[in-house]
Amino acid sequence: MHPQNTGTALIVIKAGCTEVACMEDFSDLYQAGLALEQLMGSESRFTESFNPDRDADEREREILELIKQVLRPEKAPDELLEKCFALIENM
Amino acid sequence: MDPAQEEDPKKIFERQALPAVDMLYRQAMKYTNNPFDAEDLVQDTFEKGFKAFSSFKPGTNLEAWLSTILKNTYFNQYHKAQRRPKKLDAFSGDYSDSKLYQAGKVNPGSAKSSEQVYMDGLISKDILDALKRLPEERRKIFIETAVDGKSYKQVAEENNIKIGTVMSRLNRARTQLKKDLAGYSVAPKLAAE
Structure with missing residues (x-):
């Protein structure tokens, strides 16, 4: 692990406090997260993805669900089919 | 002669392409993140698809063919600032x-x-x-x-x-x-x- 003097500091205390590792100045949080992974031997949230069940409260999850309904709908609006049909009919 | 071969291409296109509208709209929303631009993009795709329908090989995947047209339309036209959809743009506030x-x-x-x-x-x-x-x-x-x-x-x-x-x-x-x-x-x- 090579500190890069950019200011992100990470202190890890391993389970049972038998080891303490102090790492400073990683290039970014991702690099620090990778280091954490290596030390803990498990996945850390730093390298995963946003998980509403873990990272958001109920209110935010509701809002996110509505945003998904708006941005990622399963079906096209009813009138779009009619518009496409009319478009072809008029060509 | 097989009657199907004499069917109006417009009818054939309608029958085969219109069921793809949901899939195309979902794809368009992923590109535009805007319901109005997505509708315009799907309609443009249908228009281009019908005009080029004679080049479509029967028996191949029409949805994939239309999906490619939509993708190309987006990246060649909508994605470029010089030809944004003119009707509405939610993120510019025009609705x-x-x-x-x-x-x-x-x-x-x-x-x-x-x-x-x-x-x-x-x-x-x-x-x-x-x-x-x-x-x-x-x-x-x-x-x-x-x-x-x-x-x-x-x-x-x-x-x-x-x-x-x-x-x-x-x-x-x-x-x-x-x-x-x-x-x-x-x-x-x-x-x-």
């Missing part, structure tokens, strides 16, 4: 309640009531307004991570930014959205269902 209502008008075959469709339109407008107020770089990262579920690493690589920046922009976007939508109630939609 209205009346247009939303018009866009969501119920048809006789729809399972939704006109009230529900109108409420859906209002919900969409609130959501799109809140997203529109996000700075472009935060909105993009928010959609890719929180909506599309991409990993931080993938988003960082695709946008050529550090993962720390992805997480920072996501957190700022979430904070702003929570603030902007703090007084927003989901009750009308739930009550109407």
Whole structure:
């Protein structure tokens, strides 16, 4: 692990406090997260993805669900089919 | 001669292509993140598809063929600033309640009531307004991570930014959205269902 003097500091205390590792100045949080992974031997949230069940409260999850309904709908609006049909009919 | 060979190409295209509208709309929404641009893009795709239908090989995958047309249309035209969709652009603020209502008008075959469709339109407008107020770089990262579920690493690589920046922009976007939508109630939609 090579500190890069950019200011992100990470202190890890391993389970049972038998080891303490102090790492400073990683290039970014991702690099620090990778280091954490290596030390803990498990996945850390730093390298995963946003998980509403873990990272958001109920209110935010509701809002996110509505945003998904708006941005990622399963079906096209009813009138779009009619518009496409009319478009072809008029060509 | 097989009667099918004499069928009007327009009818053949309608029968085969119109069932693809949901798939095309979903694809268009992923590209545009805007219901109005997505509708325009799908209609452009149908128009181009029909004009080029003679080049389509029967027996091959029409949905995939139309999907390619949509993709090319988006990246060749919509994606370029010189030919943005002219009708409406939610993120530039060029839409209205009346247009939303018009866009969501119920048809006789729809399972939704006109009230529900109108409420859906209002919900969409609130959501799109809140997203529109996000700075472009935060909105993009928010959609890719929180909506599309991409990993931080993938988003960082695709946008050529550090993962720390992805997480920072996501957190700022979430904070702003929570603030902007703090007084927003989901009750009308739930009550109407």
